Structure formats: C-alpha cells, structure tokens
Amino acid sequence: MQPRQAINDFVIKFANVNGTGSASANGMFAKAIFRMGIPVSPRNIFPSNIQGMPTWYEVRVSEDGYLGRRGGTDIMVCVNPQSMDKDVKSVDPGGYFIYDSTKPLDLRYVRRDIHYIGIPFTEICLREYQDARQRLLFKNVIYVGALAALLNIDFGILKDLVADQFKGKEKLITPNVHALDLGYKYAMEHFDCPMGMHLESGRAVAKHISDFDQIxxxxxxxxxxxxxxxxxxxxxxxxxxxxxxxxxxxxxxxxxxxxxxxxxxxxxxxxxxxxxxxxxxxxxxxxxxxxxxxxxxxxxxxxxxxxxxxxxxxxxxxxxxxxxxxxxxxxxxxxxxxxxxxxxxxxxxxxxxxxxxxxxxxxxxxxxxxxxxxxxxxxxxxxxxxxxxxxxxxxxxxxPPLEFDDEYRYDRGKVLDAEALDALDERFGRYLDVDGDGIPYRTYPGAHAEKGAYFTRGSSKDEYAAYTEDGDAYVRNMDRLLKKFETAKTLVPEAKIKSANTRTDYGVMFFGTTASPSYEAVEILEKEGIALDTCRIRAFPFTENIEDFIRDHERIFVIEQNRDGQMRRLLLNETAVDARSKLVPVLEYDGLPVTARKIARVMRDYIKGADVVNLMDDPALKELQS
Amino acid sequence: MTYLRPNFRHPDSPTNELGYTRQYYEGGLSTLCAGCGHDSISAAIIDACFQMNIEPHRVAKLSGIGCSSKTPAYFLSGSHSFNSVHGRMPSVATGANMANRDLIYIGVSGDGDSASIGMGQFAHVTRRNLNMAYICENNGCYGLTKGQDSATMDRDSVSKKGDVNMYSPIDLVRVAIEVGATFVGRSFSGDKAQLVPLIKAAISHRGFALLDVVSPCVTFNNHQGSTKSYAHVREANDATPVDFVPTRQEITTSYDAGTTQEVCLHDGSLVRLHKAADDYNIEDRQEALQAIAHHSGEGRILTGLLYVDRDSEDLHDVLGTTRQPLNTLTQNELCPGSRFLDSINAGLR
Incomplete structure (x- = not known):
C-alpha cells in the first residue's frame, strides 16, 4: 500500500517509557506545530506510575480546527520496545511506523500495509553521549529533530522553544540544539523529506481558530x-x-x-x-x-x-x-x-x-x-x-486567550455588614426569605458588637437559626432551599444551542470535553446529509433552554463519557419534560477521550437503523461511511 | 429539667471593664442532663471571658457532634457559632482561622468527637498549631447515643451495663504533646478554681491550646467502677493549682519560690503554677510525658497546665500570611486585572 498523503491533517502518536523525559520533548514537538499556526491538540495517555511503564502521547493535527480526538493513528513513533506489538497493530493502513533501527526489526512486527522508517536512535546516542542519563534524555530530543525533517517542522521554532525551556540554564541550550540537529540530519540524509504526511505553515485554517489569537x-x-x-x-x-x-x-x-x-x-x-x-x-x-x-x-x-x-x-x-x-x-x-x-x-x-x-x-x-x-x-x-x-x-x-473585564465586580451575595445591621428595623433572621428568592441574608462572625450573631448548624432550625424539630419549620426550610435552587436556574450559564442549516427532529446534547468531538461528529454527519441541532450543557440546574431543546426534538443523543449515562439520568430526573424515550445515550468509558469517529458512527447507525432517509444518498459517501 | 430561666438579675451585678455583666456572656438554656459536667465547663468559659473582658462578638465558637458539641449554644450568645459535623470541627476551625486571624477561636469537642471519629483531624490541627483554644469535654462515653464506651475510657473501667473495658485508652493529652502541641492542660469540670484560669491561659496562648477536661456523664458513666465518675475523679485528681495574671494586672500575691513556676505568654500575661517541690519543668516535652505517664500508672489523674511552649508560632506565622485578616482584602488587592492576563496569554503562545 502506498503511504498516505496528508497536509496538516493527521494523528501522530509517541510510544514512550514513562520517567524518561519524553514528556518535555513531546510537548516541544506539539508546541512547535502550534507556533507554526497549525491547529494541534496533544494528549498524554499515561499510566499511574512514576517510572518504567508504557506511556503514549497523541498529537492530532487538524487544519479544520478539530481539537477532540479523531480516532485512529497515522504515524506511530515507537520508542518503547515493551509496547511495540500493540503499537504496530494500532497504525491505520497506509500510515507510518517510525522505530529505533539500532537492532533489526522483529519480523513479527512487519505489516505490508504500513510504511516503516527506521532511525538508529540508540546507536546515535551511544556514539554521541557517554553518560547513561544523557543517552536516555537526548534520545527524545533526537527523534523530535528527525520528525522536524520528516514532517517539515520549522527548525528555527524548535530552537526558540529549546531556548525558552532552558531559560536560566543556558548551558543546556547548545547540547539540546545539537541533539535536534543529529536527528534532523540523519532523516534528511536517509529519507525523502518531508514525507507524504507533513506540515505546511501559511495554509488557511478553520475560521473559529484563525479568528482568535490562540493560546x-x-x-x-x-x-x-x-x-x-x-x-x-x-x-x-x-x-x-x-x-x-x-x-x-x-x-x-x-x-x-x-x-x-x-x-x-x-x-x-x-x-x-x-x-x-x-x-x-x-x-x-x-x-x-x-x-x-x-x-x-x-x-x-x-x-x-x-x-x-x-x-x-x-x-x-x-x-x-x-x-x-x-x-x-x-x-x-x-x-x-x-x-x-x-x-x-x-x-x-x-x-x-x-x-x-x-x-x-x-x-x-x-x-x-x-x-x-x-x-x-x-x-x-x-x-x-x-x-x-x-x-x-x-x-x-x-x-482563545483568557479574558477578564476590569469593570466586573465580585458578587459577594447577601451579606449584612455592621452598617446594614444597624439600619435593620426588624429582627435579623438568618434563614428568613426576605426577598422571595429563597436566598436569606448572612453575616460574618465579628461583624457587629450586638447584632447579627447566629448559630450555624447542620441540624434543623427555624428562620432565626434556632434549633427546632418542629416538622412545619423543617418543611418550610427544605422548601425554601428548593426555591433557592429554582433561583439558581436563572443565575447559572445557559446552554449553548446551535441549529443545523436545515430543520431537523434530531438533537445532540453534550458537555465538557465531549463537546469538541461531538461538534466534529455533527459536521461529519452533516456532510453525509444528516442534520443535527446541538445543545452544549454548561450548568446544573438545567436552564430553561435545555427543556425547550428536549421538547423541540424527537430524538436527542446524549453524549457522555461514563457507563450509566449519568447526564441523561440527571436530565430525566430534573427536567419537567417527558424525555425517557427521546434521550438516546451515546457512551464511551474506556478511560480515553471519546473520538469524533465513534460518536459519528453510533449516531449514524442509530439514525440509519431508525430508517431515516439519508438526504444525500450518494454511493461515494456510503463508501466513506463503511 | 425546667425550660424557664428567671430573667431577674441583681441591679448591682458586677460589671467588667467593658461594662458588661456576667449575664451578658451567657447563652441559651442548657438541654443537657441536670448535673452534667459539661454545664460546669460552659460556666467556666463564661467566667473566663467575662473576667478577661472579651467582647463576645470577637469570639467564634466551633464544635463537632455530641453532647459536648451542643454546649456552644449555652454560652456567649453574642458570638457566632458553628456546630459542624462529627469529628470535623478542627478543619472548620482551621478554615475559619485562615479567613480571619483576629477572632478568638474556642472549639468544644468531646471524647467521641476527638478521640474516635475525629482522631485524624485532632492530630493534624494540633501539629499545625492553629491558634485556638480546644476544649475536650471528656466523659469516657457516648452520651447522646446512650452510653456506649468511648476511646478515652480507661482500661478496666466498668460501663453502666457492667462490662469491663479491655481496650487500651487514648490519652489525648499525651497524643497532643507527642504530635507537637504547644499548650496542653488537663482539668476537671468540678474544679472551677483550676479550670477558669486554665481557659484564660488557653485563650491567651498563641497557637493550639488543648484542655482535656474530665467531665463526668451523670446519666451513663457516673457509677461505681467508672474512672470518669465524680467520686473517682475527686479522689484521684492530683491537681496543680493555676493562677492566670492578665497582662496589665499588677502582681500582688507572692508564693514560695521553690513551689511556684511562672510562665509568661506571648501577650504578656502570666500563668503561675503552685507545684509540689519534686515537680517537673512544664516547658520540657519529655518530662511532661513522663510525669503524665507516671501518674496514670499509679491510677492518678494529673491536672493543671501540663506542657507549654511559650515561643510557639501559629499556623499563620508558619505560612507567612499577611497581618490583615484575609477576609478583609478587597477585589482591588486580590485581583491582578486584565493587564496581567495579557502577559499570561503572551507566555502561552
């Protein structure tokens, strides 16, 4: 199989041993791509261990600006013999396998459908460095140098990053740049650089990325x-x-x-x-x-x-x-x-x-x-x-960069200070619903010599904070807390709702890190003619537009990373709409971030199985989906 | 017991330097059993605060769960109070103290609250030397759940049901000294003459001051065979009388130099102990531990100020927090604003 070609759109994965300094070299690799102005999303997939166990670093490059996990691996950089078997198998057909060729590759690891690039990292380190620790650490820098040649990373940016990293320890800059150079030169001399999958700066990237000056x-x-x-x-x-x-x-x-x-x-x-x-x-x-x-x-x-x-x-x-x-x-x-x-x-x-x-x-x-x-x-x-x-x-x-509005003032809530206590005509009731929003007034200890002291307790109390086991007072208090939770609905951030270009009965709900791959999956399906409205939940209690979204759709996929569909259950529990048959769980819980491909596949299968006519019944698209 | 308290107070009731009567320092009516040692301790706290001219609103009262932890409702009604969860008062006190170092923190706990469910928090608040007076009202049993043995119950002490305790007791005083406490006293709820000055000294101490106060449970642990009964403690108490001399008060009484030990606390107040001639140096951790163990071995209860480190540094000193209470810092002082955020953004490109 011919090696696949792709510019600014691939997934590269590093298989390392943890505790060998690979994290900082890998971080430098990702940051260099970022500084080239190409959207990148790196992920550390690491063990609960300090040294010696397999660890992976997955970098997705996507000029379309997709930052969630895509799924699949195009390029594997194998620096850990322990996991080589698994790592070879995980490369997508047409992808690349970059390995340490100091020893000949075990024939069991040879696949016909992927492309091999052998670089003798260990041999170079043994030749260049005397100290065992240096041999270990610089191996990481050498493979980054080699990747710079193979993938067309701007070498000047890498040198700047080394300088940034060793600010204050300038002695270390020259040897690190030398190590980058060793890898770079070896790759340049032995391979056609850049390879089929590579980076190019200056190309157009997705608008939602290019509109901002990213961090x-x-x-x-x-x-x-x-x-x-x-x-x-x-x-x-x-x-x-x-x-x-x-x-x-x-x-x-x-x-x-x-x-x-x-x-x-x-x-x-x-x-x-x-x-x-x-x-x-x-x-x-x-x-x-x-x-x-x-x-x-x-x-x-x-x-x-x-x-x-x-x-x-x-x-x-x-x-x-x-x-x-x-x-x-x-x-x-x-x-x-x-x-x-x-x-x-x-x-x-x-x-x-x-x-x-x-x-x-x-x-x-x-x-x-x-x-x-x-x-x-x-x-x-x-x-x-x-x-x-x-x-x-x-x-x-x-x-996007962090923003802070200097005009904004903290909301410290309903607190009565000495002045407010003096101005108070009626008796201070710590748990009294004065404003009808369920939120009472409080005082800080020491605020006033004579007024405002109260007893805080986890046991039942009346409006004036006095202990009581009176059932009516208990119920009044519990009901006020419920009213306060209703007030919370008006204060928490609203869900972000985006409508598809065409009217649809299908919706998708997600939250947190499920958002990026979900938006991507929705775009994948959109290209296939499946329209989906989206609702990104940002808070609980659920804002009113969440209930509306559920009401307005026949089927809603709830995408989340747990086994039991916990957000779906919370929606069923805490919204007034009858949604049991509407909410379809889409779940991932293997411990790795859910991928766009998986979300798209599950929703596509469901919709197709539900016998919905595909608007673009194109054979070419069908092939893509298979 | 009666739920009516007479409002009558003698018009000539003495007032302290702030012009307050002792009544001003009282709290709600106790709902504990008549004769409970804890009520005597509440009264001693009232006396101590009245005599020290403390403004009640400058005190924060904290407690966990149990009979003892109910008592902050029965003294200093002009203070804020926090009756938290079982065994966790030390952490709530720690947070409160971090927020405002200028208040006086009085924690009330019991033997179940401190030596069982709260043993971890007790040990850690001690080693952090949080500036607070921590009073453990120790009766050797769980009163509020009707008399089960607690972890401070002495070995061979007999429960009301007649069972002999075969477990080794936890002595909070020794644990505290071992993990670095800087002020440790033991007293008896029935010995007000000793308890009131000890509470005053505990409040004056800068750092964590533990008072383990044996406080008999009249309902479940006051019988023959119990080592936490009034009768037993009265008999077995090896009490060292304690005087507390506030900062500005002239010292008028004099004692025989050989039997008096004076400790000047950081605020200039003085604790004076009237000791037996063969007594140990209370500023020596090892000597204190040995003396306590020795008395315990003899079946005696050594009470008084047992250990003090007068140069103690509290948690704020160790952390290097600012002198101003953190809860008074304003947004202008705390928020770096958008300009600094620009420089952070620049560093992330």
Missing part, C-alpha cells in the same frame, strides 16, 4: 488562575491525580501576584490537609468566615467530601469545589479520563440535597467558570462544583 494551555492551570482572579484567599486541598495541578497553579500565581509589597507577606493561605474531608471542612470554615475559598479534587475526594457538602447545602455556606474527573469507581483508573462524577456531584451527601454544577469545555472556560463559581457560591450560599476532567485538566488545549 496553548491546560485546564487545571486555567482554573487555578481563575481562583486567583476570583479573589480566593484560602485554598485547602489533598493531593490527588488529576486535580493536583489546580492548586499548584494557584500557588504558583499567588507567589507572583499575591505578595504584599510592603511586608512581603502572603495575601492568601494554602493548607495541604490530611485528607479530602478536612480540605472541604477548611473551605467551609473559611467561607463561613467571609473569605473566598476553594478546593480541588477528583472522584474519590468527592466521595469523602460528601458529608461536608451536605452540611454546606443545609447550613447554607458557600464552597467552591473543582472536581477534575477520572475513571472510577473506587481507585478506578487514576490517570484516565471520564465524566463519571455527574450524579455523585449533583446529589452529594445523604438526605435531600442538590448542588450547582458547572461544566467547562475549554481552558478559557475553566478560567471563566472558576471565576463565576465563586460568585454563584456566595450569591446562592451553597456549594458550587466545577466538573472538569483529566483530558481537559491535564492536557494542553488550543484556546
């Missing part, structure tokens, strides 16, 4: 920075993959931005707690006392925090929780992605509880919605859970 950023860093911009002063946390880098980013930016210039002291406090229970307790204690506070965790942490989330819901204390989801249940697959905490988060804790959820889909949204979550938590006096995931949180995504 490359991971969601966790954006969320941590969002907490800085939101004015969070207390962060309490317990380390857990894949959320750890949220608080690390908060810490990093606070060290730059939150040091009091006069005293050198910190205008923030970060406490590494003994466990997630304690982390959430600290967040609640700080918020009760008038500071903006947050924590970041993953599924197991949410389980542990549930008791406290119930307290915050019932005692009406703000709390911001960033849940970077991973594959559960239990320890599950700690380094693999999923969207499987939806129900656990929505209903965390015993008794009748519901929590406000936000679903960011891009780093820019991680930033924006983190800022928003503090406003919502304080306005609604309740926990707000930002549901990100490993794919969004730990991978670098192309994103």
């Amino acid at each position: 490359l950023m991971d969601g966790n860093t954006a969320a941590g920075l969002g907490a800085v911009y939101a004015g969070a002063t207390v962060a309490a946390w317990y380390p857990i993959t894949p959320s750890t880098s949220v608080v690390e980013a908060f810490d990093k930016y606070c060290r730059r931005l939150r040091i009091d210039p006069g005293t050198g002291k910190k205008n923030y406090a970060i406490v590494q707690a003994e466990d997630e229970l304690s982390a959430m307790g600290m967040v609640i204690g700080a918020a009760w006392n008038g500071a903006r506070s947050f924590t970041a965790t993953s599924g197991p942490g949410v389980s542990l925090m549930s008791e406290f989330l119930g307290l915050a819901y019932f005692a009406e204390v703000p709390a911001v929780l960033i849940d970077v989801q991973r594959a559960g249940p239990s320890t599950g697959m700690p380094t693999r992605t999923q969207q499987s905490d939806i129900l656990a988060a929505a209903y965390a804790s015993h008794g009748d509880t519901k929590h406000v959820l936000l679903f960011p889909a891009t780093p820019a949204e991680c930033f924006e919605l983190t800022v928003k979550s503090f406003d919502l938590a304080e306005r609604l006096q309740t926990p707000v859970i930002l549901l990100s995931d490993l794919d969004l949180g730990m991978n670098e995504w192309m994103s």
Whole structure:
C-alpha cells in the first residue's frame, strides 16, 4: 500500500517509557506545530506510575480546527520496545511506523500495509553521549529533530522553544540544539523529506481558530488562575491525580501576584490537609468566615467530601469545589479520563440535597467558570462544583486567550455588614426569605458588637437559626432551599444551542470535553446529509433552554463519557419534560477521550437503523461511511 | 429539667471593664442532663471571658457532634457559632482561622468527637498549631447515643451495663504533646478554681491550646467502677493549682519560690503554677510525658497546665500570611486585572 498523503491533517502518536523525559520533548514537538499556526491538540495517555511503564502521547493535527480526538493513528513513533506489538497493530493502513533501527526489526512486527522508517536512535546516542542519563534524555530530543525533517517542522521554532525551556540554564541550550540537529540530519540524509504526511505553515485554517489569537494551555492551570482572579484567599486541598495541578497553579500565581509589597507577606493561605474531608471542612470554615475559598479534587475526594457538602447545602455556606474527573469507581483508573462524577456531584451527601454544577469545555472556560463559581457560591450560599476532567485538566488545549473585564465586580451575595445591621428595623433572621428568592441574608462572625450573631448548624432550625424539630419549620426550610435552587436556574450559564442549516427532529446534547468531538461528529454527519441541532450543557440546574431543546426534538443523543449515562439520568430526573424515550445515550468509558469517529458512527447507525432517509444518498459517501 | 430561666438579675451585678455583666456572656438554656459536667465547663468559659473582658462578638465558637458539641449554644450568645459535623470541627476551625486571624477561636469537642471519629483531624490541627483554644469535654462515653464506651475510657473501667473495658485508652493529652502541641492542660469540670484560669491561659496562648477536661456523664458513666465518675475523679485528681495574671494586672500575691513556676505568654500575661517541690519543668516535652505517664500508672489523674511552649508560632506565622485578616482584602488587592492576563496569554503562545 502506498503511504498516505496528508497536509496538516493527521494523528501522530509517541510510544514512550514513562520517567524518561519524553514528556518535555513531546510537548516541544506539539508546541512547535502550534507556533507554526497549525491547529494541534496533544494528549498524554499515561499510566499511574512514576517510572518504567508504557506511556503514549497523541498529537492530532487538524487544519479544520478539530481539537477532540479523531480516532485512529497515522504515524506511530515507537520508542518503547515493551509496547511495540500493540503499537504496530494500532497504525491505520497506509500510515507510518517510525522505530529505533539500532537492532533489526522483529519480523513479527512487519505489516505490508504500513510504511516503516527506521532511525538508529540508540546507536546515535551511544556514539554521541557517554553518560547513561544523557543517552536516555537526548534520545527524545533526537527523534523530535528527525520528525522536524520528516514532517517539515520549522527548525528555527524548535530552537526558540529549546531556548525558552532552558531559560536560566543556558548551558543546556547548545547540547539540546545539537541533539535536534543529529536527528534532523540523519532523516534528511536517509529519507525523502518531508514525507507524504507533513506540515505546511501559511495554509488557511478553520475560521473559529484563525479568528482568535490562540493560546496553548491546560485546564487545571486555567482554573487555578481563575481562583486567583476570583479573589480566593484560602485554598485547602489533598493531593490527588488529576486535580493536583489546580492548586499548584494557584500557588504558583499567588507567589507572583499575591505578595504584599510592603511586608512581603502572603495575601492568601494554602493548607495541604490530611485528607479530602478536612480540605472541604477548611473551605467551609473559611467561607463561613467571609473569605473566598476553594478546593480541588477528583472522584474519590468527592466521595469523602460528601458529608461536608451536605452540611454546606443545609447550613447554607458557600464552597467552591473543582472536581477534575477520572475513571472510577473506587481507585478506578487514576490517570484516565471520564465524566463519571455527574450524579455523585449533583446529589452529594445523604438526605435531600442538590448542588450547582458547572461544566467547562475549554481552558478559557475553566478560567471563566472558576471565576463565576465563586460568585454563584456566595450569591446562592451553597456549594458550587466545577466538573472538569483529566483530558481537559491535564492536557494542553488550543484556546482563545483568557479574558477578564476590569469593570466586573465580585458578587459577594447577601451579606449584612455592621452598617446594614444597624439600619435593620426588624429582627435579623438568618434563614428568613426576605426577598422571595429563597436566598436569606448572612453575616460574618465579628461583624457587629450586638447584632447579627447566629448559630450555624447542620441540624434543623427555624428562620432565626434556632434549633427546632418542629416538622412545619423543617418543611418550610427544605422548601425554601428548593426555591433557592429554582433561583439558581436563572443565575447559572445557559446552554449553548446551535441549529443545523436545515430543520431537523434530531438533537445532540453534550458537555465538557465531549463537546469538541461531538461538534466534529455533527459536521461529519452533516456532510453525509444528516442534520443535527446541538445543545452544549454548561450548568446544573438545567436552564430553561435545555427543556425547550428536549421538547423541540424527537430524538436527542446524549453524549457522555461514563457507563450509566449519568447526564441523561440527571436530565430525566430534573427536567419537567417527558424525555425517557427521546434521550438516546451515546457512551464511551474506556478511560480515553471519546473520538469524533465513534460518536459519528453510533449516531449514524442509530439514525440509519431508525430508517431515516439519508438526504444525500450518494454511493461515494456510503463508501466513506463503511 | 425546667425550660424557664428567671430573667431577674441583681441591679448591682458586677460589671467588667467593658461594662458588661456576667449575664451578658451567657447563652441559651442548657438541654443537657441536670448535673452534667459539661454545664460546669460552659460556666467556666463564661467566667473566663467575662473576667478577661472579651467582647463576645470577637469570639467564634466551633464544635463537632455530641453532647459536648451542643454546649456552644449555652454560652456567649453574642458570638457566632458553628456546630459542624462529627469529628470535623478542627478543619472548620482551621478554615475559619485562615479567613480571619483576629477572632478568638474556642472549639468544644468531646471524647467521641476527638478521640474516635475525629482522631485524624485532632492530630493534624494540633501539629499545625492553629491558634485556638480546644476544649475536650471528656466523659469516657457516648452520651447522646446512650452510653456506649468511648476511646478515652480507661482500661478496666466498668460501663453502666457492667462490662469491663479491655481496650487500651487514648490519652489525648499525651497524643497532643507527642504530635507537637504547644499548650496542653488537663482539668476537671468540678474544679472551677483550676479550670477558669486554665481557659484564660488557653485563650491567651498563641497557637493550639488543648484542655482535656474530665467531665463526668451523670446519666451513663457516673457509677461505681467508672474512672470518669465524680467520686473517682475527686479522689484521684492530683491537681496543680493555676493562677492566670492578665497582662496589665499588677502582681500582688507572692508564693514560695521553690513551689511556684511562672510562665509568661506571648501577650504578656502570666500563668503561675503552685507545684509540689519534686515537680517537673512544664516547658520540657519529655518530662511532661513522663510525669503524665507516671501518674496514670499509679491510677492518678494529673491536672493543671501540663506542657507549654511559650515561643510557639501559629499556623499563620508558619505560612507567612499577611497581618490583615484575609477576609478583609478587597477585589482591588486580590485581583491582578486584565493587564496581567495579557502577559499570561503572551507566555502561552
């Protein structure tokens, strides 16, 4: 089979051993493509291990601007003999297999339908370097150099990236550039460069990418920075993959931005707690006392925090929780992605509880919605859970630049200060619904010498915060909390709805990282003549336009990355429309981000099976679909 | 018990320097059993705050779950209070203290709340040296669930049902000293003369101050054979009398130098202990642990101020947080604004 040709549109995968320094070389590879102005989306597919296990890095290049996983592999760069068998098999027909040719290739790995490029990485390293550690590290840089020749990466950009990476350690720049050069020269001398699949800068790229001056950023860093911009002063946390880098980013930016210039002291406090229970307790204690506070965790942490989330819901204390989801249940697959905490988060804790959820889909949204979550938590006096995931949180995504409106002021919610308490004619009732929106007024401890003190508790109380076991008072309070949740519907971000060019009874709903591949799948099907309207859910409680969307369509695919169709269940539970027969689950839960190809295939099969006439019944298209 | 409290107060009730009477420091009516040791501790807290001229609204009361944790409702009604979840008061107190370092934090817990479900949080708040007074009202049993043994119940102590406890007890005082506590005292709810000055000293201490107060449960653990009964504690208490001298008060009484130990706290107040001649140095961690173990081995309960580190640095000192309470910082001080965001964006291209 002839090697396939493609410009700025392919998937390349690196098979590495973890702990060998491959991550930084691979990151440099992806960033170079980004700097060439070609849309790129890199993904780390890594084990729960520090050193010695197989790890992969998948880079999708798409001038159409698709940032979700496509599915399939066009080019495999094999640097790990452990996984070679599997890696050879995973290359699409017509694709390339780049391997270390220091030893002859095992005949079992030879396929007729793919193209082999052997480069003696180990031999070059043995020749060039004496030190074992250097041989290991520079092997990564050498293959990036070789790829620069094979794929037509701008070598000057790579050199700039090396200089950026070793700022402050200038001694390391020359040897790294030399290693790049070794790979580059070898490839140039031995192969026709560039190969059939390669990069070209200066070509037109998708409008939604070219309209913005893009940045490359991971969601966790954006969320941590969002907490800085939101004015969070207390962060309490317990380390857990894949959320750890949220608080690390908060810490990093606070060290730059939150040091009091006069005293050198910190205008923030970060406490590494003994466990997630304690982390959430600290967040609640700080918020009760008038500071903006947050924590970041993953599924197991949410389980542990549930008791406290119930307290915050019932005692009406703000709390911001960033849940970077991973594959559960239990320890599950700690380094693999999923969207499987939806129900656990929505209903965390015993008794009748519901929590406000936000679903960011891009780093820019991680930033924006983190800022928003503090406003919502304080306005609604309740926990707000930002549901990100490993794919969004730990991978670098192309994103429009982060934006912040300097005119915007924090919404600190209904807080009575000393002045307001003095002006108050009636008796202060901590749980009194004064405004009819279910949201009562609160006071901070120490606010006033004589007024406003109240008793916060997780047990039943009346409007004046006095303990009561009176059934009527309990019901009044529970019903007010429900009313408050209705108010939340008007405050959370609306779903984003896009209509197809032609009228259709089919809709698609998705959220978070399912959005990118879903939009792509919808475009794939659109080209096949299948029209689908889309609805990207951004918050729970569900905004009114979500109910309308369900009402307006006969069949709606709900795309999500978990086994049980948790978002679908939440929609059935929490919307007034009868949707049981309308909502069709499209699920992926193998721990890898769902691909556009899979989503398109499942929806296509369903629609075809449902005997819908394809508007463009073209034989050529049919062949494409098979 | 009665739910009516007489409102009458003598017009000439003494007032403190702030002009408040002791009544001003009271709380709601206790719903605990008549004679409960916890009510005496609430009264001691009221006395301590009244005598120290504390403004109630500058105090935050925190508790977990259990009989002891209900008591913040029974003192200082002018203070905010947070009755949190079982065993987790230390974390709520930690967050609250991080938000506002200027309030006085009084935590009330029990032996179930601290030594069982909350053992982890207890150990960690101790080692972080959070600036708070932590009072454990220790009765050796679970009162609110009707008398089950707790983890502080002494070995061989007999439950009301007649079962002999065969488990080794957890002594919170020794755990606290072991994990780095900077102020550790033990007292008895029936010894107000010792308890009130200890509470004052605990409030004055900068850092984590634990008071383990043996507080008999009259309903479930006050019988013959219990080592947490009034009768037993009265008999077995090896009490060191304690005086607390506030910062600005002139020292008028004098004691024999050989039997008096004075410790000056960071705010300038003085704790004076009247000790037996053969006593240990309470600023020495190892000596303190040995003395406590020795008394315990003899079946005695050593009470008083047992260990203090007067140079203690609290969690804010360790973290290097600003002097100004974090909850008073404004958006202008906290938010870097769009210009800095531009430079961040530039670095991500």
